[in-house]
Amino acid sequence: MEKIAVIGGGSWATALVKILSENKSQIHWWMRNENDVQHLVNYRHNPRYLSGVTMDLNYVKPTTDIADAVAVADWVILAVPAAFVQQALAPLHKNAFKDKVLISAIKGMIPNENILVSDYLERHYKVPNSHQLVVAGPCHAEEVALEKQSYLTIGSHDIATAEQFCELLRNRYVKANPLDDLDGIEYCAVIKNIIALACGIAHGLNYGDNFQAVLVSNAMLEIERFLHSILPMHRDLSGSAYLGDLLVTAYSQFSRNRTFGSMIGRGYSVKSAQVEMNMVAEGYYAVESIYELNNHLKVDMPITTAVYHILYERISPAVEFEILKDKLR
Template sequence: MEKIAVIGGGSWASALVKILSENKSQVHWWMRNENDVQHLINYRHNPRYLSGVTYDLQYVKPSTDLQAVVATVDWVVLAVPAAFVQEALKTLPTDALRNKVLVSAIKGMIPKENILITDYLEKHYQVPKSHLLVVAGPCHAEEVAMEKQSYLTIGSHDLATSERFCELLRNRYVKANPLDDLDGVEYCAVIKNIIALACGIARGLNYGDNFQAVLVSNAMLEIERFLHAIMPMHRALSGSAYLGDLLVTAYSQFSRNRTFGNMIGHGYTVKSAQIEMNMVAEGYYAVQSIYELNKRLKVDMPITTAVYLILYERIAPAVEFEILKEKLK
């Protein structure tokens, strides 16, 4: 029986625990809230997210003790918002993760440091690149809970390791495939959340489907330019790990980034939208990181720039989109 730690108590963490535990892995599940842990132990449900999912406590071991959760496992899956990774891991000694395989299920970047989650783990916890994986692909937690057919891509520098993790995920409704593009997959997962914000803003401003199709197609070119500038290699960007993930985030009713953007387009302030959603839209933090990175790279990124100006410089969405629409082709 494989022993796996899952760090995080949100919807995506809950979905991953469902997949892994139903495949008979022993999952040590760290959650911050003691009441949530007790609820899981008593009723076998996460009271806050995907509450319709029932967990088998023979395979799921919830706890608030992070060091104990991590101590006996071989795999550690991170599924907390990027902005809270440092806070979540602060009680771990710097060598606690060194001999484990770290799997980032986070589609965001470390704010202010402006680095990928895997780069942060390598830098601060001395995890070698060969032990770092990224979960990508179009796969909303809500559809996993309903056991809708889903596809995941596991990005890495070591295909053998990513294939091993794929085997832990595969079941009748989840297909998983390895891909040797750790950085490209991770950056794409970050930027697609920014694009989803833009799509939501456009919808809130009453732009139609025609405009959104142009917005998404231009976004794919924007992603391609950025990836070529920061990590050049041949990539099939039409694949599900890239384009597929972008499409589901841009169009789905379950996309929190699209929902957040829609509220901004309707006139919400950032703070009021965050309070009403009560969930983290990774694109809000990601757009600042990508914008700061691009000051050095100088890639043509009109959509990212527009979202940044709206969210951080308080430019009126209607005004900024009038400018943006002239830059799209």
């Protein structure tokens, strides 16, 4: 029986716990809130997210002690928002991940440092790239909960390790495949959340399907330019881990980034949208990191720039999109 620590109590963490525990892995599930842990023990479901999913406590061991959860595991999945990674991992010793495989299910960057989660783990916890994986979609937690057919891509520099983890995920409604582009998948996952914000803003401003299609197709070109600048290598961006993940995040009713963007487009302030959603939209933090990185790279990224201006410089969404629409082709 594989021993896996899952760090995080949100919807994506819950979906991964469901998949892995149903495949008979032993899950040590760290959740920050003691009341949530107790609720899970008593009623076998997460009270805050995907509450319709029932957990088998023979395989799921909830805890608020992150050190204990990590210590007994061979695999450690990080599924907290990127902005809270440092806080969540703070109780751990710098050698806590020695000889373990770290899997990032986080689609964001570490704020202030403006680095990927994989780079943060290597820099602060000495986890080599060969012991790191990243989970990419296209896949929404809500559809996993409903057991709708889903696809996952596991990015890694070590295909054999990625394939091992794929085996732990595969079931009748989840297909998983390895891909040797850990960093490219991470960056694409970060930027697609920014694009989803832009799509939401456009929807909130009452732009139609024609504009949305042009926005997304231009977004793929923007992602390609950025990846070529920061991580040049041959990659087929029409694959599921890139284009597929972008499409589901840009268009789905389950996309929290699209929802957040739509609220901004309809006139909500950033703070009021965050309070009403009660969920973290990774794109809000990601756009600042990518924008600041691009101050050095000088890549043409009009969509990212527009979203940054709206969220951080408080420029009117209507005004900013009037400028943006003339830059799209």
